[in-house]
Amino acid sequence: MPPAPAYSDACREADDVSLVERCRTSKDDAAFAELVRRHRNKVFRLAVSILGQGFVHEAEDVAQDVMVRVYHALGSFRGDSTFGSWVYRIAFNQALNLKARMRYRAPHVSDEALAGLPSADRRADDELQAAERRRAVMECTAELPEVYQSALRLHYWLGASIAEIAEMLDAPENTVKSYLHRARQLLRVMLTERGFHE
Amino acid sequence: MNDDELMDQLLRKTMVAPPPQLSSGFDAKVMAAMRPRRLSSSGRVVIGVYAIAALVLTVWTMREAGLAVIVASALVTAAVSFGLSSYARALAYRSDTVTR
Numbered sequence: 211m212p213p214a215p216a217y218s219d220a221c222r223e224a225d226d227v228s229l230v231e232r233c234r235t236s237k238d239d240a241a242f243a244e245l246v247r248r249h250r251n252k253v254f255r256l257a258v259s260i261l262g263q264g265f266v267h268e269a270e271d272v273a274q275d276v277m278v279r280v281y282h283a284l285g286s287f288r289g290d291s292t293f294g295s296w297v298y299r300i301a302f303n304q305a306l307n308l309k310a311r312m313r314y315r316a317p318h319v320s321d322e323a324l325a326g327l328p329s330a331d332r333r334a335d336d337e338l339q340a341a342e343r344r345r346a347v348m349e350c351t352a353e354l355p356e357v358y359q360s361a362l363r364l365h366y367w368l369g370a371s372i373a374e375i376a377e378m379l380d381a382p383e384n385t386v387k388s389y390l391h392r393a394r395q396l397l398r399v400m401l402t403e404r405g406f407h408e
Numbered sequence: 409m410n411d412d413e414l415m416d417q418l419l420r421k422t423m424v425a426p427p428p429q430l431s432s433g434f435d436a437k438v439m440a441a442m443r444p445r446r447l448s449s450s451g452r453v454v455i456g457v458y459a460i461a462a463l464v465l466t467v468w469t470m471r472e473a474g475l476a477v478i479v480a481s482a483l484v485t486a487a488v489s490f491g492l493s494s495y496a497r498a499l500a501y502r503s504d505t506v507t508r
Binding site for chain 2: 239242243246247250251254255258263266269270273274277278281343344347348362363366367368369391394395397398
């Protein structure tokens with residue numbers, strides 16, 4: 211007879227709804243730890259996509275705060291949406307609130323560093339122009355509507371698929387594609403206004 | 409290649425920084441922040457001794473006062489204590505979740 215699965219294995223096999231139920235009825239720490247394990251990375255990526263590339267530490271604080279808030283608010287989760295959507299909505303709002311509070315704070319890391327180092331085989335002029343273009347793209351991205359910024363960073367920087375972004379932003383996949391398309395259009399217009407052409 | 413594809417390529421070339429990762433102690437910090445903070449045993453003794461001393465002193469000081477004054481004082485003290493303890497708990501929660 212095979213051995214009975216360990217309790218943590220049972221948690222891993224349970225779906226989100228039954229884990230939430232365990233947390234509610236018996237304040238089960240192992241069940242909540244499993245929920246944290248499942249959703250922490252998406253919450254963090256969503257937070258960092260909203261706050262921007264220079265605020266990674268703040269995004270981790272937001273992710274931590276969101277998880278604690280979720281734990282205390284589990285009683286108010288009605289199950290109208292999936293547990294993940296509910297958590298990501300809290301994360302989105304929490305990150306936006308923090309961004310509004312720290313609007314005038316400089317990022318810890320410069321946009322130049324975040325855009326990556328120029329390749330070594332480029333000539334100096336090309337490198338300078340490429341660096342200026344990268345800086346302009348970063349600055350213009352930060353001027354886009356919040357949901358466009360988030361979709362762009364999730365897709366291009368954090369490597370999230372359309373389906374993942376749709377889950378995190380609680381929007382249909384076609385809407386996410388439209389966000390990305392519209393964001394690219396706006397960026398192109400903004401870059402052209404700054405004198406950058408393809 | 410159309411404009412949209414050009415912007416797509418530009419963004420892929422621009423956002424090349426390595427994606428950040430959560431710190432390894434994230435889960436432990438979350439689980440610690442969920443639990444209410446408790447006073448250490450010596451802290452509980454200090455608070456207990458203070459509470460008993462305050463009670464004895466209050467009773468001795470108010471021994472001549474009327475019942476209405478005593479009841480009113482007790483109600484005001486209870487309300488203020490509740491407010492202060494709630495505020496202290498909120499501060500502890502904030503410092504748990506904001507600090508890394």
